[in-house]
Amino acid sequence: MDQPIVNREAARTADSPPTGGVPEDPELWAFLRALRPGERLSGAVVAIRRFGVFVALDDGPAHPVYPGVGFIAIPDLSWRRFESASEVVGIGQRVTGEFLYFDSWNGEARLSLRALESDPFQQFADDVPEGAEVAGTVTKVVPFGFFVRVADGVEGLVWREELSVAPTERPQEAVQVGDTVKVTVMRIERDQCRLLLSRSQ
Known part of the structure; x- marks a missing residue:
């Protein structure tokens, strides 16, 4: 589902891409719009930031700006308590997450690892x-x-x-x-x- 949001985690540090929305890429947008909530998407972790984790998906085009098309926000990583995302996943690790929605501001597939775990x-x-x-x-x-x-x-x-x-x-x-x-x-x-x-x- 197309679900615009207002600027992801507003406080970005210098190692983060600039915010302001990502220009629409026809191939990427077509891929993201075809996804349905609840689908399972797999890929490899390519970047870990304080605001979340980027995943290079097995299917679909590359992202024109960010390290990966898949993105997992910190609360969606795990039910258990942790101080850093690196306690849950590592660079290069294979992950499978549930597709939550199409973040049309950043041109990303929002994923959740937690959704596939029992509470x-x-x-x-x-x-x-x-x-x-x-x-x-x-x-x-x-x-x-x-x-x-x-x-x-x-x-x-x-x-x-x-x-x-x-x-x-x-x-x-x-x-x-x-x-x-x-x-x-x-x-x-x-x-x-x-x-x-x-x-x-």
Whole structure:
């Protein structure tokens, strides 16, 4: 489907192509307009940027400006949390993604790797009931509590008030990143993909 967008991730750095829209290339536009949402497209990763990943597709013409016709935005790379796109894919890696839409501003096929994976949060919600006790790893400590990874791609928050320590104690005095802790599942919010936990006594 032809779906114009207003300038991709606005903040581009010096190593990025200039924005402003890509001049229409008849062969490329014909290829992109023939694609349908849900199709699977394969290719090789040719460039990794802070705003996403470019993929040289197996089929179709080359892009006149960008490294590849396929483009995967950061949120569409994976369900799991990561700091850099290079933690998920590497240059030269073969990937298959689901076609989302034709980005007519940049002349690209927007792809998603995540769309072809099952949602780990929903799987966790199916398998683990509220009130269950699970083990996890502390991934981040903040003034209001700490985050615990309870499954691959699933993290929950233990509020400061839910710590099994004195209320005045700071979270960083109770746990450290990397600690293994037992927590109780207090609430699962499927729509928001939010998991609230309590430190088990």
